[in-house]
Amino acid sequence: MSYTIDRVIPGGDFEDVDKRVRQVLADHGFGVLTEIDVKATMKKKLDKDMSAYRILGACNPAMAWEAIGLEPRVGAMLPCNVILREIPEGVEISAIDPVVSMSAIENDELKQVAGEVRDKLSEAVKAV
Template sequence: MTYFHARTIEGDFETVLDRTRASLQEQGFGVLTEIDVQATLKAKIGEDFRPYRILGACNPVMAHEALKMEPHVGVMLPCNVVVQQVEDGVEVFAVDPAASMAAIENTELLQHARMVGERLNAAIDRI
């Protein structure tokens, strides 16, 4: 089992980043957090790094359902979606929530995580 779903897209980094946000929104996800890894590494340790953003995506309805099923599941929220510059374009990839939730012994939660993953995959596939 892989722990992420990925796609490489031709185009400008910022354009793909905007398209990623829009596609997530179409699937009911908001972006709660955004980490600019490139800027952070430059500021904190002086290292140059490729454009790399981590988006903390959350579907509030689905997150609420998961929290009702398992009160400690918040340690695995939100779902990370990464946009990074690669040699042949811009790669977008998202965590597979079912892979991370497999550590929790709750079959109802695992089924729910699969549904969340289907929506994340659909968002990436539609960019």
């Protein structure tokens, strides 16, 4: 079972794809709360070089509110991470599948919310 929703933008420019992803996430009700530039961090902390790799912490506030109301500790699994990474074919976009990540929590209502979030993230990834 895959734990991410993936798409490759062939020959895409990393920064251009990043801008498009942020816009599409916003169009689907998500804001980017956090950003980690993994490439820069690895260079700074380990003096290691790698291809562009960025983690965006995306959150749909209404869905997060609902999930926290159903399961207060679910915040340990938020926000929904979306990664952008440079690969030989272009730029790969991978969003966490919330249904898979929430599968350890025994709460049917939360699983329904996770399904709704997955649908929104899937639509966003396809729309980039």
